[in-house]
Amino acid sequence: MKFLDEAKVHLKAGDGGDGVVAFRREKYIEFGGPDGGNGGRGGDVLVEAVDGLNTLIDYRYAQHFRARKGGNGAGSDRTGAASDDVVLKVPVGTVVLDEDKETVLADLTEPGQRAILCRGGDGGHGNAHFKSSTNRAPRRADKGYPGEERAVWLRLKLIADAGLVGLPNAGKSTFLAASSAAKPKIADYPFTTLHPQLGVVRLNATEEFVLADIPGLIEGAHEGAGLGDRFLGHVERCAVLLHLIDGTQPDPVEAYRTVRAELEGYGNGLADKPEILALNKADAMTPQARTSRMKALERATGQAPALISGATGDGVPELLRRLADAVARERSVRAAAPA
Known part of the structure; x- marks a missing residue:
């Protein structure tokens, strides 16, 4: 296996799901009301140190990692599903640097150690969130918030005595x-x-x-x-x-x-x-x-x-x-x- 101790990767956390505008339509419910649910949270991008790896060769050929968008809300006050996180597995001893190659974002020296590099966006609010005594039929729903995006450098520093x-x-x-x-x-x-x-x-x-x-x-x-x-x-x-x-x-x-x-x-x-x-x-x-x-x-x-x-x-x-x-x-x- 080729030894690779430095790699640049591009990361994008998932955007939040969109809220929706929906109203109750039920028999014998005279006035109904808003029941649009909120969007789900987008997935995070994390890095985790694991045993059994001694090179960053996996990130020589796969350099772009994107988490999925959160699910959109739905009627009946249903919240969209949160998306799964994307986990980058790296050797113990890996240092994560910002794009300037100087700012240390994470230093993973123990197996199982994790760090969040990009946080997923929150879901947008559905119209049920905006109902009030003076606004009984809101027609407003928010889009999901964008997830964080950045490029980082992975640099391996071997653990030796x-x-x-x-x-x-x-x-x-x-x-x-x-x-x-x-x-x-x-x-x-x-x-x-x-x-x-x-x-x-x-x-x-x-x-x-x-x-x-x-x-x-x-x-x-x-x-x-x-x-x-x-x-x-x-x-x-x-x-x-x-x-x-x-x-x-x-x-x-x-x-x-x-x-x-x-x-x-x-x-x-x-x-x-x-x-x-x-x-x-x-x-x-x-x-x-x-x-x-x-x-x-x-x-x-x-x-x-x-x-x-x-x-x-x-x-x-x-x-x-x-x-x-x-x-x-x-x-x-x-x-x-x-x-």
Whole structure:
């Protein structure tokens, strides 16, 4: 299934049904009277987060959703039927934005969470509504009120506990495959992941967390270079970032600064998240190169990076333990925070 994390849809709630003009015509009822009923309410358009979905591909081909109009009123004071709602089912983690792509209308982070995007119109009044002691035979009936109409953007932000960031070919996919059951594309030639990948890391029977791998960043990504920074939204919800650096490149410090600059340029609090630094591809470095590059990174970042090899698994269990501890700390902080 193709991964799609953004889609624009056009929504129209149902119009209200029309009220009617009607009068009683019964034997032995000398004067009769108005008995036109009101129109029914038009259907709403809602969005609901459901389990079992991980892409917005359904909204690539169906982009217009319209609820039905409410039923018209009828004689004998009969109110028109209300129309059914239209429910858009989306993956957990979907954010609904207004057409300006900035105003957040709904943020669906739990299964079953719902939000009304367009409200249906109320039904119009029939002439029975307007009868009074001075107006005994009203011939007025109102049309139904129009339902709301708008275009919205659906943007998926994957729910993950930890996120992988780094330049292309830093070994993020290899690390994800080595630490989880995910099977991202891995090859012995340079390429970059095109779509985010999720993997569940299980340390033991009781400890696990979700790790997200996003396409690599390049210089100028926050300005649209390469794939841009559109996939950084998938690590906005992470408790901790794992910054992987390719140890085989000549200047790992510059690689670190490039990615940090893109995180700061993207904003949304990414640059302030807890970060664990790891120098990858230890199996492809000489002992002298390992030592010099580890010291250079520690001087530049103020923290001692982990030395790992995603290909051989060296240092990976210890790094996963650090990630799990960071995720657990963040979960406890969130649980203790007031609602």
